[in-house]
Amino acid sequence: MRFQVLVAAVFWSGFVDSRKVRGISSSYKRFYKERKSFLCIDGSKIIPFEQVNDDYCDCEDGSDEPGTSACPRGRFYCTNLGFRPHYIPSSRVNDGICDCCDASDEYNSPAHCQNTCWNLGQKERAYVEGQMRTLDEGLRLKQQLIEEGVLLWREKQAQLRELQQVAEDLQIKLEEHRRRKHEAERLKEQTLKALEAGDSGLRHQNRTVTSIFQLLDSDKDGSITVDEVKAKVVLVHDEERLLSEDEALGLLGGGHQIDLTKFRRTLWDVLTRGDSVKIKDTPGSDDPHLEAADKAAEWEATNLKKVEEAYETVNMEISDLRKKLAIDYGTDWEFLFLNSQCYKLQVYEYIYTLCPFNQVTQKNTAGTEVSLGTWGMWAGTPKNQYSQMVYENGEPCWQGGSRTTTVTLTCGTETALRSVKEPSKCQYIMDFQTPVACQPVLKQRGVHSEL
Template identity: 35%
Template sequence: MLRSLFLSILLSFLFVTLFNENQFVAASKPGEMPYRPLGIGLESAPFYKPDSSGMFSCIDGSKKIPFDQVNDDYCDCADSSDEPGTAACSDGRFVCANHGYIPVTILSSRVNDHLCDCCDGSDEYNSGKQCPNTCVEERQKQMEQFKVFNEGYSKRQELIKQAKKDLEEKKKQLEELDKKLTAESAKLETLLKVKEEAEAPEREAKDKYDQMIKELKEKHANEVMIKKSEEAFKEIDSDSSGGVSFEELIACTSIDGPNQCGVSETEVKEWFPIDLTSLDIDGFREFIWKEKLDKHFKTAAEKQQETLDGQKIEEESHKDEFDDSKTNEDENEDDSDYDFPEDHPKHPDNVAKLKDLPKDVEVPPMSDEAQKLIDVANEARAKFKDQEKVKQDLENQKNDIERDVELDVGPEKEFLHLVKQCFDYKEKEYTYTFCAFDRGAQKPKSGSETNLGRWGEWSGPAHNKYSQMKLTRGQRCWNGPDRSLTINFECGQEDKILSTSEPSMCEYVMQFSTPAACNKQYDFDHERRVHEDL
């Protein structure tokens, strides 16, 4: 009986001893304590030294326990600092040593859970789970990734150097443009004065000619009035007495009016002077024609012509309805949209001036002297217009370069090379287009392009603002918001769109690879030392 009890106690002692030995790792540097608890990094090692009485102080200072209770699978410290290598504390942290690779911190609850979390398998030291050591493979993957990052970083440095050169060149171009603009503006001012000096006598000559046309039109209108009023007087004067009476006006059927007789008796009474019973030709023109009948009266000849015109229109409408050759000829001959010079007879202003004159009225041309003044003014205007274009082109160039210079293209101008560049990405039924610092678009295989947004702002987090760009004010969705496009930049050796998605309605996201986003150079051994020395 005693022998069996002794063996049981001995086995329990050996198990506890072996368990506790697994909770410590050997020191790796001279001067360190022989062992440090499993699951802590080098940065925490100083906290895990027993004091002179062999006690461990919880890192938060709340308690002291015997050092052999560290990693005994029982949570003693409120801050979980006594169990870095076991799952006893719910909020504990375990550091994978990952020899040959980079140390990784995991939750202590994942220690000995039969799942391999550390590439060296150190998290499953007492679970019986055999974890293969994959740290060498992980290191190789990391090295390959670091190689991509470092090559991208080198290209980024080249982009920064080139951007600096480009901006310096643009600033020189702005200086040159300012000089040219000053010179061309002076030329424009000179040509403006020449134009104004040429236009003053031209205006005077045109005004004189316009006055002549006006007088000609007035003369023609007066002649028409005299002729037509005489014809009307004769038609209304039915008894040829040389005077138009009240009764003759009512009987006249050539006057437009509300009844068959042409005008009503009331209307005639309003027209006729109350103290007269008959009007001669002069009185007829003064009281009746100019104010009442001028726009309404049609002579017998005019009525006959209207009838003939109506018949002709009706005949033409039924003739060759399907023959549109004449229409095409007329369209070809139509020069209403042609931009005629101001002195051309078909210029709209000149056509309007001659509107009320029949074609058989001879309109004298401008004098040779007046035409020379117009030619001089036209030449001055043409030179001024050409010089205006020269200046405007220079201003457009300057504005374009100033936009490039003032545009926020990254803290080191690393994104400058993307300005005015567009990239396409085909995905299923759509082709996506991204023009940096400008616009985004989506186009189906058949159909029109949809605007996804215009350049808005850098929208990355505070610590990495230039990792994300936002395009806003896109085409409005049906029953939804304006479309927008967010571009996430990631490190890569070339500029290209990697993927697109629409996680929310009308809110598009694009992944974009560019060396400009490779803002760090990586050294594997340095990264490991940083993790170990933290």
């Protein structure tokens, strides 16, 4: 008899202990120590300790029934040793469905649950380890991209300085060519006035000698050769006949080429007399002086246009480079490598293209391209503002407003556009994976320390 009483006492003691501890996390066990009374955790009521887990709800917060489904606001704690612990609503306790992987929520039901915590924990540990490997590799690649970004930033700064120097040099040339063009046009006007006044141009020989020299100097090397004389000078009484080598040499004073100074003393004197040779006539001009002045003015206008075009091109390059350098590429310029790059992804019949810091587009099978937004701003969280991009002011949507795209950057070992969704009309969401989105962490959350 005494043995039976002892067994019953041990059994009852174990029943009371399991009944009172079940459904409680280790941090709350101090509230459920064996004593005469129990204080509801919210402090609303004191009840006899025997009423804890008696399948009747006495406390408003449900704290007296952690292991039963009696309280509508109650919570049951799944210990889930080997996996992640968590709470479930107490209404799910003993409902025939296993909610805890350790099957602790179905301690008094006909359900036959297996403990799957260890297998689930293994899978999660493998997943976390894979994520950590990806993070480590991503951070390594990110460091490389940071180093490349710093070098690229310095190169672009140096390129900007070089372009600015070129622009300054072109500005000086531009002013000089404008002056020379103005002088050539003034000389042309003076020559024309002299001709209109019946002047043969000899009174202005000091003003026109340079123009005639430039007319004969076809290759603009600062000298007149025998070939250039034969090409431009003809006999007054026989314009059809080409000058011979000896005749051309004679006009040049016996030399094969002459500069402007020697030209004044030789060929220029012969041309101004006008009785033996003259400059070959060109359509619309009967006077060599006017022709030379016209050619000089045309030459200076052409040169000026070339310098103006070069100056405009350089200034456009400077403006474009300044715009690029004004963009926020991250604290270490780690996102700079994305500039001038584009990434594509096909989703059903559409091809989406993301060009970071530029635009987002959508193209259908017919080849029609639609703008989904142009670069707007970084829009991440205060802790990581570089986790999200916004592209705004795309093409108008049929119901009003313009298309916009939000790009979320995620950590990965390669840079690629991973997914595109349209959760609401004309509002697009993209997942963009890149190593520069990887952030150092102390520990990856997931598997509980009890493991």
